[in-house]
Structures are given as structure tokens and as C-alpha cells.
Amino acid sequence: MRPFELPDFYLPHPASLNPHLERTRDHSLDWSHRMGVLGPDPEGAPVWDRARYDAHDYALLTAHTHPDAPPAILDLVNDWYVWVFYFDDRFLVRYKKTGDIAGARAHLDRLPAFMPADPADLPAPSNAVERGLADLWRRTVPLMSDGWRERFTESTRDLLMESLWELYNISDGRVPNPVDYIGMRRKVGGAPWSADLVEVAVGAEVPDRVAATRPLRVLKDTFSDGVHLRNDIFSYQRETEEEGEVNNGVLVLERFFDTDPQHAADLTNDLLTSRLKQFENTALTELPPLFEEHRLAPGERADVARYVKGLQDWQAGGHEWHLRSSRYMNDRTGGPARRRGPRVAGRAGHPFASVPPQVGGPFRRPEVTLPYAQRTNPHVEQVRRHVHTWARKTGMLGEAVWDETGFRAADRGGLAALTHPSASGPELDLAAGWQVWAAYARDLFTVLFKERRDLIGAKAFHERLAALMPAGAGAAPAPVGAAERGLADLWARTAPALSPDGRRTLAAAVRDLTGSWLWELVGLLQHRVPDPVDYLEMRRRTSGAAAALAVAELAAARELPAGFRESGPARRLAEAWSDIAALVDDLHHPGETPHAVPAVQAFLRCDAQRAADLVGEVIDARVRQFDRIAATELPALAAEHGVAPAVLDRHLDDLRDLLAGRLAWLGRDAPPPAPSGPRIPAPRPFAISGRQ
Secondary structure, eight states: OOSSOOOOOOOOSOOOOOTTHHHHHHHHHHHHHHHTSSSOBTTBSOSOOHHHHHHHOHHHHHHHHOTTOOHHHHHHHHHHHHHHHHHHHHHIIIIITTTOHHHHHHHHHHGGGGSOSSTTOOOOOOSHHHHHHHHHHHHHGGGSOHHHHHHHHHHHHHHHHTHHHHHHHHHHTOOOOHHHHHHHHHHHHSHHHHHHHHHHHHTOOOOHHHHTSHHHHHHHHHHHHHHHHHHHHHHHHHHHHTSOOOOOHHHHHHHHTTOOHHHHHHHHHHHHHHHHHHHHHHHHHTHHHHHHHTTOOHHHHHHHHHHHHHHHHHHHHHHHHHTTOTTSSSOSSSSOOOOOSSOOSSOTTSTTSSSOOOOOOOOOOOOOOOSSOOOBOTTHHHHHHHHHHHHHHHTTTSSSSOOHHHHHHHTHHHHHHHHOTTOOHHHHHHHHHHHHHHHHHHHHHIIIIITTTOHHHHHHHHHHHHHTSOSSSOOOOOOOSHHHHHHHHHHHHHGGGSOHHHHHHHHHHHHHHHHHHHHHHHHHHTTOOOOHHHHHHHHHHHTSHHHHHHHHHHHHTTTSOHHHHTSHHHHHHHHHHHHHHHHHHHHHOTTOSSOHHHHHHHHHTOOHHHHHHHHHHHHHHHHHHHHHIIIIIHHHHHHHTTOOHHHHHHHHHHHHHHHHHHHHHHTTTSOOOOBOOSOOOOOOOOOSOOOO
């Protein structure tokens, strides 16, 4: 029996079919035999037999998702899709079902060698996965630029290496929380990788200078979320009943909301709809200004347009294939099973609907407690005096944004003492300066640009601040105004002690912070409540959490090598940390816009209290995830990179201090914690009911 009826999907683009389908079917069968995907397998029973391969019909997938590709390119892209599905099924049989983590690591560690910069420099393959990758790499890389190859290499590495994340979840019987799932599914699910192949299929590369900008990143992310969430709905029955899979979006929402599969599938479909509408909004409203900003030539603009159409074709064609492939729960009659009832995709309460959703209302803040000790730096009075003097010197208390009374009441020096309890006096003064500057710059941005809806002025402000952080010895412009004077002073005191890479990292974090405020302003101009995924991903930046984390990591950069800091577990730890910090801030500042509670409220069509309680549960889930990664994944990673346990513990304690101190400062009506003493373990009370 089916666990649920398929929902009504939002299908804004019609699916087409490439006329070269039969040719690609013949080519695909021949290639699969030559690579060893089909036929005898020296390692044991074959992963696929001919009947299963035919029923999956990967050529139909490729012909639907790339309807305009020429014959040879259609064959090439189809071979990539056959290879990735084979890799996935082989990984399931050999490693997921057996729990062979060591074997999986050994298998994955060999694969990057088959993606060299020079496709002629390939090792000898030892199995069908390696043989297929070597053949495909040799045929694909010469067709594209070095910039594309670097992007595709990263996507392929993520696709392969993050399979361990799924394996760990299965081994532990752990269903991930929704925030972790969305981010990780993009890496391991393969859709960003497919988006790179869209450039091959349509014969148009995204120009390197805009590939990493927010509009192109959002297009790729929303495309990926749409592909993955759709796949999760269709594959729920096979994955949960036959494969023992726990990494499925419907199951994730089913467990998090403690609901039935039908409701979870409907929620998954609502999120899918929301992501597709975000895709459309970005393509229509953010690409035209991007073209002008970066002065793209007509041919470059046409390339981006062909890429966007290619993503739309993929989304529509992927849905069509899911209706017919034997891999999935469907009717296989050419049409989806429809739910009975009045539910309509693209409902009026949707954040991108023509009628804005009705959100707002009072709520009681859910009690949030963190399992970390709260301590105060003994230099607290010194830093209070320092930040007050510094704020006056830079002019922050004289431009009608902050006044003396409000500044003293905010106790910014006390915040620094709580978040950096172990810092020396000079270190604490510098950390406090960065905190004060970020808060002032945000308030100034609100007064000058958000309240006046001045997007042009806001962009100029953002660019001026970026120019004050030169990477090398180049001259910066003379600062004008308190925000520029404050940043120039902080940069002059911070940058000399950093490596070139450290300066780039810090400058990028500050640019992300001020650039994210532009996103908030655009949302105000569009009268738009962001969808929960876009909100949370941008809130990591708008809240300053990502910038604060970058500053914290700079202190540990000399002891934590880049390979450690850039690894999957370390990135997931950082994202969980940023979400905790950002969402705790939201619950303590209910009047700000945008805000987590309205974002959840608009998406779920619930009242403000229910939305606030769910935000509390997400915080709880992210705290548990932070602790789990810190306890189970980072020690092995540290040993692998030669990081001493004491160094790792010190870094993690610094991150915990930042969270505990911020929460103490936000709730400072209570008596302040005692001056700093020895670190002591804190109990783990959780006042809110969350699910990991």
C-alpha cells in the first residue's frame, strides 16, 4: 500500500522530449557494458541487472531534462547520469547496508584522483565507478573552461564525499533535523552537480565573475532543493520500506513535526513550491540588475539566460521522468496520482503569492537554555570604558543613531566580556570594537536606507565599506562618517596580525554582513516575507553570526589548518552555531524585519505563538547537532589533521562562550554571571521540546 497520495505539484514549465532519445538509449546500453556497470562484477553480485536498468530508463531522464541538447552531448550527459545513479546504488549495497564505514572511506578517498586538472593524468581504474569516472572526465573537461572545471570538481567531490554523512546517519539510526537536511542534501543529492552539467548540455557557461554572486547561487540552490524535495516525495516508499534510508525530506519533516506521512509529504511539497517560486523571483528580479552591475556583454547575458532555461527544463523533465521510472512511487500511466481535497499549489498565503500572507501578532518567547557555562571576563570594567571612549571618538554617539543613554543601557562592553571571558585586555578591546561596529553599522543602515527604501544609496554604502579593507598594502579611501571611521580603525588594528588568507577571510565576512542587509532591503521593497530556507541561510549573514564566527576562527587559524576548517564536519558545525546565534537573537527582538517567526508563520499558515515555538525547537535541534558534531566528528577530524585535543577543546570552548555570553546579555534583566573562573561543565537542561 502507498504511504500517502502524491500531492498536487506546482508545475510552471511544460516538459519536452529530446528527439534523439532512442539513439541515446542505444549508446547508454553499450557504454554501461563497456564500463562494467552492466554485466559480470568481479566484486560480487551485480548491482544492476538488465531488467532493472531498462526499467529505470535513464535515457528518458536525460532526454526530458535536456530537450535541446545535440546528440553527442546528450549521450555524454546521459553517461554521467547513469554513472551517478550506479555509484549511489553501489554505495547502498556495498557500504550502507553493510555498515562498512572503513570500506566506504577507502572507496571515496580514491575517487578524487580521477578528476585531475589535466584529464590525461589519470590513474588505472579498479572498478566500474572508477572506470566510468575516468572515461567521463576525459571526455568532458576539454569541452569546458578551467573555471567550470573547478566548480564541477567541487560539486562532484561534495556528491561523493558527503555520502559518508548519509552512512553515519544510517549507522546511528539518526534522522537529521530539517535545517541540516536541506543543506546537506544539496551536496550529497547531486542536483548542484546536475546544474553544472546543464551548462554542458545547453552549450553556455555562466561567466566566472558572476558564478559566485547571490542571484546565481540562489538559482542553483533553489533548483537543487526543488529537484531533491521532489525526489524525496517520489522515493519515500522505496527508501523507507526497502532500503532503510533515513535521509529523506518527507521522513525528516514527519519526525520533526511528529506527524503522519501524508501531512509530511504535503509540507514537503509546500516547501518545494516555495523554492521554485524563489527561483522564479530571483531570475526575474535579481538577474537584470546583476547584468548591469557586472556589465555583462550581450553574449554573456544570453549564456546566463540559456542556463536558466536549462534549469527550468531540468525541473520539468525530472518531474516527468519520476512519473514513469520504476525507481519511484507513481502510477506509470503518464500522470500523477492526485490528492482529493481543496489543497491548491501556490496558495494565497505563500510568501511569493500576489496577495501577501497575513503574519504578525504577539507571542510569548519560548524559553531557550544552552548547555554551556556563562562566565564574565575580569576586564569587564576596562572594556566598558574602552568601548564608550571608542564610540565617542569615532562619532557613533553623535550622528542621531545612538545616544549616550541608550549606549550605556545596551552595555556593549558587558556583551564583549560575556562572549570573550578568557580574552586578554587588548584582545577583549578589539573584539568589543568589532561587536560595537557591527551593531552600529546595522542600525545606521536601517535609519539611512531601510526606512527610506534607498537601494542605490545602500549599495554605495556597502561598496564604500568594502573599499576600507584592502587585501594588501594598497591605499584605502579616507573614511567619512562614524561607520567608515570605525571600520577603518578596526581594520588597521586587526589586519597586520593576519596572514593574507586571514585578511581575505575577514574582509569577505564583513562584505557578506553588509551585503546581506541589501537582501533585507530588497525584501522590503518587494513587500516579501522570505521563505524559511532563504531566510535562515541569509540570517546567518544579516545577524552578524557568520562574521562573528569568522573573527573567532581567525584566532584559531594558526592552530587549525585550512583543511580542518574547510572540511564538511567543521562547516556543518559552523552553520549550526550561526543558526543558534541568529535565531536566539530573533526571539529576543520580535519587532525586527525580516524575522524568523513571520517567515515560519507565513509558510505554515499558523499563528505567531506556534511559529515562535517551532523556532525554539529548531534552536534546540541545532544545539544538539552542534554538540553531536563536536563530540563525535571533530575529534577524529582533528587527529586526521594533526590538531592537538587541547587546541580543539579551546576552539570549541570559545564558540560555546560566544553563544552562552550572547544569551546572558540578551536576558540581562537577570543578575549577571560571576567574574571568570575555571571552566566547569554545565548541565544540559532543555526547556523546549525539539527533535534532532
